[in-house]
Amino acid sequence: MQPRFEVLARSGAARLARLATAHGSIETPAFMPVGTYGTVKAMTPEELEELGAQVILGNTFHLMLRPGPDIIAAHGGLHGFMHWRRPILTDSGGFQIFSLKSLRKMTEEGVQFRSPIDGALTRLTPEDSMEVQLALRSDIAMALDDCTPFPASEPEARASMERSVRWAARSHARYYQRPDPPGGLFGIVQGGTYRALRLASLEALLQLEWPGLAVGGLAVGEPEEERLRVLEELVPHMPAERPRYLMGVGFPEDIVQAVSRGIDMCDCVIPTRHARNGHLFVPGGVINIRNSAYASDLGPIDVGCACYTCRHYTRAYLRHLDRCNEILGCRLNTIHNLHFYLELMRALRGSLAAGTFEAFAAAYPRSRKGAVA
Amino acid sequence: MQPRFEVLARSGAARLARLATAHGSIETPAFMPVGTYGTVKAMTPEELEELGAQVILGNTFHLMLRPGPDIIAAHGGLHGFMHWRRPILTDSGGFQIFSLKSLRKMTEEGVQFRSPIDGALTRLTPEDSMEVQLALRSDIAMALDDCTPFPASEPEARASMERSVRWAARSHARYYQRPDPPGGLFGIVQGGTYRALRLASLEALLQLEWPGLAVGGLAVGEPEEERLRVLEELVPHMPAERPRYLMGVGFPEDIVQAVSRGIDMCDCVIPTRHARNGHLFVPGGVINIRNSAYASDLGPIDVGCACYTCRHYTRAYLRHLDRCNEILGCRLNTIHNLHFYLELMRALRGSLAAGTFEAFAAAYPRSRKGAVA
Numbered sequence: 001m002q003p004r005f006e007v008l009a010r011s012g013a014a015r016l017a018r019l020a021t022a023h024g025s026i027e028t029p030a031f032m033p034v035g036t037y038g039t040v041k042a043m044t045p046e047e048l049e050e051l052g053a054q055v056i057l058g059n060t061f062h063l064m065l066r067p068g069p070d071i072i073a074a075h076g077g078l079h080g081f082m083h084w085r086r087p088i089l090t091d092s093g094g095f096q097i098f099s100l101k102s103l104r105k106m107t108e109e110g111v112q113f114r115s116p117i118d119g120a121l122t123r124l125t126p127e128d129s130m131e132v133q134l135a136l137r138s139d140i141a142m143a144l145d146d147c148t149p150f151p152a153s154e155p156e157a158r159a160s161m162e163r164s165v166r167w168a169a170r171s172h173a174r175y176y177q178r179p180d181p182p183g184g185l186f187g188i189v190q191g192g193t194y195r196a197l198r199l200a201s202l203e204a205l206l207q208l209e210w211p212g213l214a215v216g217g218l219a220v221g222e223p224e225e226e227r228l229r230v231l232e233e234l235v236p237h238m239p240a241e242r243p244r245y246l247m248g249v250g251f252p253e254d255i256v257q258a259v260s261r262g263i264d265m266c267d268c269v270i271p272t273r274h275a276r277n278g279h280l281f282v283p284g285g286v287i288n289i290r291n292s293a294y295a296s297d298l299g300p301i302d303v304g305c306a307c308y309t310c311r312h313y314t315r316a317y318l319r320h321l322d323r324c325n326e327i328l329g330c331r332l333n334t335i336h337n338l339h340f341y342l343e344l345m346r347a348l349r350g351s352l353a354a355g356t357f358e359a360f361a362a363a364y365p366r367s368r369k370g371a372v373a
Numbered sequence: 374m375q376p377r378f379e380v381l382a383r384s385g386a387a388r389l390a391r392l393a394t395a396h397g398s399i400e401t402p403a404f405m406p407v408g409t410y411g412t413v414k415a416m417t418p419e420e421l422e423e424l425g426a427q428v429i430l431g432n433t434f435h436l437m438l439r440p441g442p443d444i445i446a447a448h449g450g451l452h453g454f455m456h457w458r459r460p461i462l463t464d465s466g467g468f469q470i471f472s473l474k475s476l477r478k479m480t481e482e483g484v485q486f487r488s489p490i491d492g493a494l495t496r497l498t499p500e501d502s503m504e505v506q507l508a509l510r511s512d513i514a515m516a517l518d519d520c521t522p523f524p525a526s527e528p529e530a531r532a533s534m535e536r537s538v539r540w541a542a543r544s545h546a547r548y549y550q551r552p553d554p555p556g557g558l559f560g561i562v563q564g565g566t567y568r569a570l571r572l573a574s575l576e577a578l579l580q581l582e583w584p585g586l587a588v589g590g591l592a593v594g595e596p597e598e599e600r601l602r603v604l605e606e607l608v609p610h611m612p613a614e615r616p617r618y619l620m621g622v623g624f625p626e627d628i629v630q631a632v633s634r635g636i637d638m639c640d641c642v643i644p645t646r647h648a649r650n651g652h653l654f655v656p657g658g659v660i661n662i663r664n665s666a667y668a669s670d671l672g673p674i675d676v677g678c679a680c681y682t683c684r685h686y687t688r689a690y691l692r693h694l695d696r697c698n699e700i701l702g703c704r705l706n707t708i709h710n711l712h713f714y715l716e717l718m719r720a721l722r723g724s725l726a727a728g729t730f731e732a733f734a735a736a737y738p739r740s741r742k743g744a745v746a
Contacts, residue, residue, distance in 0.1 A: 042700040066694040083685040296444050312456040320440040327415040
């Protein structure tokens with residue numbers, strides 16, 4: 001089914017809303033944990049639900065290479081393959097193409113690359129991406145885009161954006177050629193850090209119908225103030241009655257800033273990846289559980305946290321598990337970090353419902369991004 | 374408290390019994406999952422309970438090196454450290470000393486070795502082992518033994534057995550020097566594959582009071598028929614009113630054989646280690662999930678299995694997780710293998726209660742140990 005979006009409350013540019021999909025509703029602002037290979041690393045689907053994850057992200061590029069779309073289609077799609085019953089958004093592979101850099105060959109048709117798995121020559125066109133995402137039967141699919149690097153000159157950013165627009169049209173044509181697609185296709189606004197290009201990208205995309213739009217090409221190394229400026233210049237022009245998804249962002253304070261500027265959805269590997277590296281979120285920063293200071297620390301990661309990990313385990317135990325490379329350490333750390341993110345999203349939604357969003361956002365600590373306490 | 378043992382039913386040499394400890398009762402025959410570093414690899418305590426684990430094993434040697442007994446004692450013992458509320462048995466470190474081989478120096482006093490973690494010169498005497506196990510506050514502690522290798526000449530096995538007897542007496546003296554030890558201390562019968570030495574070891578140990586006795590020095594490379602012969606020659610002479618623990622055994626069919634010969638408790642890393650290597654137990658054998666035959670297999674590991682993994686995931690998905698080195702793969706495989714073992718123990722107890730043990734044991738497949746189906 002086509003996702004349906006309903007705005008429930010506003011505070012400045014920020015919105016509280018509900019996005020209905022074939023696999024249930026997503027209350028926004030929403031954070032999407034990343035499940036690259038058909039698993040949010042270290043977690044079961046039941047644990048994700050328990051943590052309050054409403055939607056997860058699957059990586060088309062990675063799943064296309066392993067196990068391949070046919071095997072997932074034989075399970076009825078990604079939901080059945082991975083035993084996740086709630087909504088799934090799949091990306092298009094555009095960001096992974098971007099990350100391949102020298103290993104790829106880009107043409108107007110699409111991209112050719114050597115598979116990082118087995119070196120096989122592989123192709124990804126807008127049409128290929130749609131076919132894979134249709135096989136995965138995600139609730140929200142993404143158009144294939146050409147992600148503009150940072151920095152990029154204006155002509156480079158323009159050429160890249162214009163290609164993204166053409167690929168978006170081809171993506172749209174292929175996806176909606178299906179009489180009954182499993183979900184809806186989101187377009188992706190590119191244009192680098194150039195206001196005029198961002199607005200031109202948006203205007204060109206809006207020649208077609210999209211149930212939602214994403215802001216791509218950010219979180220690729222640009223300074224925070226550039227990212228916020230792009231959002232401030234672009235988001236007010238995006239359709240108010242459609243969800244806005246900021247791709248690949250970010251730290252908790254980045255999410256608060258984005259929501260303040262009208263973003264409804266975001267995703268990032270930070271909470272899960274940080275967890276596996278022993279970097280654990282606490283109010284105002286991050287602690288590194290590998291620090292020897294925690295060797296005999298009998299307190300939880302965060303005394304104010306109600307997650308399973310903080311209710312039952314000490315910093316000393318978590319440090320011990322990390323030192324011994326124990327799988328349980330990755331699990332407990334991931335539970336904590338995802339709880340931190342999903343609790344933030346609950347707090348954002350709660351403040352929007354209660355009319356206290358502005359104060360909440362203003363009070364949220366900004367300055368200690370990634371700082372190790 | 375001292376463990377208390379009550380035999381509820383018998384069938385030939387096999388017994389159904391209950392072992393009461395400070396952290397609850399264990400119904401025997403019981404299998405103890407191994408939690409080397411204060412975690413049964415990949416599992417939470419809640420998951421272990423859900424699977425039906427009644428008691429787990431902690432490794433004194435490993436926990437002594439990381440994180441050290443003081444940190445565990447500061448948590449009130451191993452139960453508090455790892456958040457496990459049911460019984461814990463700790464081994465003595467004897468088997469790990471045995472495995473160190475050339476890296477150790479054995480004397481009558483104890484053993485000196487280089488820590489495999491940091492190379493530090495470390496000592497383990499019977500008294501050291503008791504102090505560590507008392508700090509861990511396990512419900513069942515084990516005397517430090519000198520594990521006899523296989524093969525060993527009669528004089529070698531005799532000297533090793535006699536040292537184990539002297540170390541057992543020192544272990545007993547130190548453990549029960551405490552006015553109120555947290556649990557009880559089991560002695561360990563050694564003597565290699567020599568009947569006279571096994572019986573001499575048992576007789577010498579029985580000069581002291583033990584709430585249970587273990588059979589050590591098996592599962593060290595001897596042929597199956599040697600192991601079964603030792604059990605047949607030794608177990609009938611072990612006190613009938615005390616639990617009998619066969620250390621380090623084994624495959625499912627080995628456990629059935631041991632229980633048939635009067636063994637009440639056993640432990641082994643096989644189910645958890647096999648799981649992490651993709652070797653999954655099915656009736657009559659083991660399948661290797663890495664086999665390409667499973668790439669598009671939409672069935673569960675075992676259609677007759679009721680575990681969480683078999684209820685929700687296909688072989689194709691598990692193979693995919695294994696290929697991608699996903700932590701969830703280790704988790705799901707471990708759940709299945711532990712379920713297989715603990716279900717076997719339930720079936721053994723059920724057949725003893727129902728008076729059908731003999732038929733159950735006779736019908737249990739013996740010949741495909743570790744075979745890859």
